[in-house]
Amino acid sequence: MITKRISTNDILKKLNAKVAERKPIMISSAGSGLVAKLLEEAGADCINTFSGARLRANGMGTMSMMWPILDSNQQTLDYTREDIMPALRGEAFVCACLNSNDPLKDMRMVIKDCQGMGVNSVSNIGPSISYVDKDSEIFRVLSSSGITLQNEINMLCLAKEMNMVTIGLAFSEEDSVAIVEGAKPHIFCYHAGTTKGGRTGYDKGQTIEKTAEQTEDVFRKIQELHPDVILVGHGAAMENPPDAQYMLDHTSSHGFWTGSSTERLPIERAVTEVAEKFASLKFSH
Secondary structure, three states: OOOOOOOHHHHHHHHHHHHHOOOOEEEEEOOOHHHHHHHHHHOOOEEEEOHHHHHHHOOOOHHHHHOOOOOHHHHHHHHHHHHHHHHOOOOOEEEEEOOOOOOOOOHHHHHHHHHHOOOOEEEOOOOOHHHOOOOOHHHHHHHHOOOOHHHHHHHHHHHHHOOOEEEEEEOOHHHHHHHHHHHOOOEEEEEOOOOOOOOOOOOOOOOHHHHHHHHHHHHHHHHHHOOOOEEEEEOOOOOOHHHHHHHHHHOOOOEEEEOHHHOHHHHHHHHHHHHHHHHOOOOOO
């Protein structure tokens, strides 16, 4: 088969048109070809792939990708090439979320691998040092080992030079400002925290109102620095469509990024409900 490819110019043209028409942009994570296919058919503009989504599809928590259990970049490249790209019709573009702190890989070559399979967008969340609390000992140890946000900024800058659509992502206001100032990504996503709900979600007790307030505080800073950046929100209490609607109504967001909320959570609910009905069947006589 031949997978349809979407050029960088066509991606940006479509995204900017949606912003101008006030139509929300939908970016969604997929850890399998089936989920990617369903998301594209439902209307997602972007399918993003990363190690955490793949692990999530295998029943593990997203944060499993933070442990040294696999080559995160290779896993992302392999399943994107073999599972995701063949499943899509070419209406949604694919963003590969990369580990910019991989000391064993030249990120230029990783980005070229993405381009070779028809992926014209990358993000820095594969995983990101922005996940780690700056007041923690582990953050200081990682930083002293050369694992830094600057490496992620450098990767985004390189990708932009190589004519890729760049999606910057951060978990704090400080990191958000650093990424937007340093990389000027086409899209910026503020990650308010791990999505709650389901078997492996983490609920830190934040309401959707607080998630929106926190997100908007960051967005205001970002817009001062880079007025043309496309803004999307993600995570924390944004668990379902009404939550996403609240975010659209109460922030400067141009759209949203769904991960567990359109992948892990609906799969858990649907499979459990149907399987329990099958398991409860009895012989009539």
